Structure formats: C-alpha cells, structure tokens
Amino acid sequence: MEFRRVIRDGIEYRFDPLTNEQCRINPRRAKRVKQVENPDKVGAESGIELDEIIRKSKEGCVFCPQLIEEKTPEFPPDISPDGRIKRGETIIFPNLNPFGENHAVGIITTEHFLPLDEFSERQLMDNLIASINYIRRVYENNRDARFPIYIWNYMPPSAGSIIHPHVQIMVEGEPLPQQRLLLDKSLEYFQQNGSNYWTDLIEAEKEPGGGLRSKPLSEANHKTKSLVNGVNRFILANNSLALIASFAPRGFNEIQFIFPEISSFMDLTDAHIVDFVQSLKTVLVGYKEMGIGSFNLVTYSGPMDESLDYYCFNMKLISRPFPRCVYTNDTGPMERLYDVRVIDTLPEQLAEKMRSITNRRLCTDILLARNLCQRFPKVTQRDGFAQKVVHL
Numbered sequence: 001m002e003f004r005r006v007i008r009d010g011i012e013y014r015f016d017p018l019t020n021e022q023c024r025i026n027p028r029r030a031k032r033v034k035q036v037e038n039p040d041k042v043g044a045e046s047g048i049e050l051d052e053i054i055r056k057s058k059e060g061c062v063f064c065p066q067l068i069e070e071k072t073p074e075f076p077p078d079i080s081p082d083g084r085i086k087r088g089e090t091i092i093f094p095n096l097n098p099f100g101e102n103h104a105v106g107i108i109t110t111e112h113f114l115p116l117d118e119f120s121e122r123q124l125m126d127n128l129i130a131s132i133n134y135i136r137r138v139y140e141n142n143r144d145a146r147f148p149i150y151i152w153n154y155m156p157p158s159a160g161s162i163i164h165p166h167v168q169i170m171v172e173g174e175p176l177p178q179q180r181l182l183l184d185k186s187l188e189y190f191q192q193n194g195s196n197y198w199t200d201l202i203e204a205e206k207e208p209g210g211g212l213r214s215k216p217l218s219e220a221n222h223k224t225k226s227l228v229n230g231v232n233r234f235i236l237a238n239n240s241l242a243l244i245a246s247f248a249p250r251g252f253n254e255i256q257f258i259f260p261e262i263s264s265f266m267d268l269t270d271a272h273i274v275d276f277v278q279s280l281k282t283v284l285v286g287y288k289e290m291g292i293g294s295f296n297l298v299t300y301s302g303p304m305d306e307s308l309d310y311y312c313f314n315m316k317l318i319s320r321p322f323p324r325c326v327y328t329n330d331t332g333p334m335e336r337l338y339d340v341r342v343i344d345t346l347p348e349q350l351a352e353k354m355r356s357i358t359n360r361r362l363c364t365d366i367l368l369a370r371n372l373c374q375r376f377p378k379v380t381q382r383d384g385f386a387q388k389v390v391h392l
C-alpha cells in the first residue's frame, strides 16, 4: 500500500493508493477571492437566499405529501403490489427521467426541506431499508440486475434538481465505470498481495501518521515542505464500519465509509445500517458546523449475487458548494475534461475535525447507541458494539 504524493510549489499531487488517480491539493485556494461570494456576508445573506429558494420551491412540489400520490408514477405489481414502496416517511417510485436501469426515486422525509443535520436516524434507516427492499424485488424479477447504486444528492449544487430530500436508486446489469475500476483494481491488488485492499487500507490508516511517515517524493528546485505533518486521516471504526478521510479525494471534504465484512450493498445487516446511519448523522452534523450546505453520497457495491473476498462495499461522501443564487462551482475543466481533481481541503484536517465531533457527540459508545439496539431486537451487542445477526 503506497500513499504516493509529490509536492511542487506548495501543491500536493496525490495518487489514489488503489487506482492511481490524481488529485491536486492546495488549501490556499479555499481562501482565494470569489467575486460572487463576499465572505463577510456569507452567513446572513446566504441564509436569506436559501430561505427564499426553499419557500418558492415548496409551491407545487411533487414530492410533498399533498401531491406525491397524484403526480408520481407507480411500479408494476411485480415490483410493488401497492404501486409504491413505503416505509416510515420513505416513499419509493419510478424515476420519470431516468439515467440508469431500474432507476427509482426514494423520498426521505415528508418535510419539503431539512437542514443537513436534522435528518433523524429513523428517517435515514427507513430510507436505506426500503431501498434495499426495492433492489431485492428488482433482482428477483431480473437476475441480470446485479449492481445496486444508491445516491443522495442534497440540494441543487450537488445536481439534485428538486430541493425535497430524496435519493436515487438504480439496479444495473453492469457496474458503472468507476465501480468497475474499483472492482478490477481490488482483484489485481488481491492477486498481487494475497490480501484485501480495503481491510489493508483501514489497517494502514489506523497506524499513527496514517501512511504519511514515508517521505514525499519531490523534485529538485521545488519546495518540498509537506502540507501536513503526520496527521491521521482515520476517523473511527468498529468491526462493521470504518470512516476515513480519503488520502487522494475526488471531492472536497471527502469521507469514505468502508464495510469490511461485506462486498455488496445487499449484504447490509441491521447492525451495519445502525452503524452507518449513526456515523452519517454525526458526519452531517460536522458538515453543518463547517458551513456546508450541499453534498453527494454514493455507493460502490460489488455484485449482489456474489460474496467477494477481494472487495469491500464502500461509500463516499463529498461536500458541494453552499446553495445560493450564484456561487463558484467546485468542479471545472480539470475535473470535467482532464480527469484531475483540484481540492482545497486537506483530508488530514477534515479527519481531525470529524474525530473531535465524533468524540463529542458519541463519547464512548461511538457508533452504536444502545437504545437503537433495543429498537432492533435482532441486533445484539458484543464488546459494547452492535453485532450483526440476520439479514434484513
């Protein structure tokens, strides 16, 4: 496992340890002048703009309870005899404008808008479980639909066109290109090293210094001072889930959720879901504290009909620009046309921030509040952690 980086003129060129994809990190860019966003006014004015966007978009919103039954399509009976799949506040129905196979939309809450730190664990859990139920029904009808995808685009800067909180669920016959790359590279790593990249990554990131104890490669005539000083990117972990700030992020404030025990989204157990929802909630509280108002959450699942020893199911969360009428995009020609990510947040500082929030919020029983275990009778505890027992 190599955390490869090159420093030139104060910019860190980092390479993903699995895929070798490049990102360039320069935290000074976060402080650059953005003419449409006067930093002195960000707090008050952006709040007013946001309130206005939310108020206007609520009028005639087809995802609000008054219109959803009338305006959204229904599944055929072999997917859902009731037309839509419901659980708690979640309602899942077909996407009218799909960009994938078996593309559905899953409303998370009856509220038209929720600040990103106000989603309840119940809402997030119901949405995840209902999505898994939908995916299972698709697969039962079509055994070729093996690659599930779960995407949450929160607020328009993330490419979510409707404010009302919802997820996208797809079940594809082939992995998406990035999903395929991760699967192929993980197999290659397994064949070369005889071990699983993802569990190796967790172990490497747990070590003091998080792999940064190796000296960065540098070139003559260039500054070699590292932007970080041996700070860890590891946030927290138990047997079921690990959270890491990615070494070479594809997006700002990127956090990886790695499930070391499973390779597919469909293998999530009650315990995994409890762990994930609690940690996601914590991270979203952290995002809010950092002034973030938009994000993408995506899954990278292995095929649902196989248990792969070389791959672990994982997700990524990245922040997007704050929703306001006009804003500076975080994605430009380098990302869209050159396949290079330009990042202005340091993973090591993000991990530090998230660790402090995690410690404050969850104290000793970090991921797995006992009250949730009580609400899930099939979840027991082992060494203070929830233990997976059954499939959902």
Ligand SMILES: [Zn+2]
Pocket: 058, 061, 062, 063, 064, 111, 112, 113, 164
């Ligand atoms: Zn709405």
